[in-house]
Amino acid sequence: MLGPNCESAAREALDAWPNGLQVGGGINVQNAQKWIDWGAEKVIVTSYLFPDAKFSLERLEELSNAVGKDKLVVDVSCRRRDDKWFVATNKWQTITDTEVTQETLSLLSSYCSEFLIHAADVEGLCSGIDEDLVRALGEWSTIPTTYAGGGKDIGDLALVKQLSGGKVDLTYGSALDIFGGDKVKFEDCVKWNQGSL
Numbered sequence: 001m002l003g004p005n006c007e008s009a010a011r012e013a014l015d016a017w018p019n020g021l022q023v024g025g026g027i028n029v030q031n032a033q034k035w036i037d038w039g040a041e042k043v044i045v046t047s048y049l050f051p052d053a054k055f056s057l058e059r060l061e062e063l064s065n066a067v068g069k070d071k072l073v074v075d076v077s078c079r080r081r082d083d084k085w086f087v088a089t090n091k092w093q094t095i096t097d098t099e100v101t102q103e104t105l106s107l108l109s110s111y112c113s114e115f116l117i118h119a120a121d122v123e124g125l126c127s128g129i130d131e132d133l134v135r136a137l138g139e140w141s142t143i144p145t146t147y148a149g150g151g152k153d154i155g156d157l158a159l160v161k162q163l164s165g166g167k168v169d170l171t172y173g174s175a176l177d178i179f180g181g182d183k184v185k186f187e188d189c190v191k192w193n194q195g196s197l
Helices: 006-016 032-037 057-067 102-109 131-140 155-163 186-194
Strands: 022-024 042-045 072-075 078-081 084-089 094-099 114-118 145-148 168-171
Touching: 022 072, 032 042, 032 057, 057 072, 102 114, 102 131, 131 145, 131 155, 131 168, 155 168, 155 186
Parallel strands: 022 042, 042 072, 072 114, 114 145, 145 168
Antiparallel strands: 078 084, 084 094
């Protein structure tokens, strides 16, 4: 867990909704199974897979074997460099040697059941999604994929669906009212997902 009291808050949330939440932040091979045992549906991992900013297939294999592919989400947080994206760790400040490509996602998907893709350059700005990345993810992803970064209004749900051919979901952060935002209402997101908005 990243920060004071995060672990106790996560445990409290898991107690309230066992097998309904995913847990991320400091996940590694030593603690991943513990979180599953405590009621996490899945664990989310990024930095552990990139020691010294270099991808470790050995660590991914070990973690996937420890908890099972179906319990593992790989967070492919990335930063844009020209017309390419590279995995970023350490609060998105360290750019790794791993480019986000169809080949990269294909390799990772052999060991996990889901991707969480943060577009770190637009994350938290509420100024629009990285449309090129969403379009690419629609072409490249073969497992459930959630995109995060830049969502600014309820219309972005339809935009992500259209750009990705329905293969990528969108999550809101700073824009969402339940997180203190004023641009998107949680209630409207529920309605959109139910087809009533």
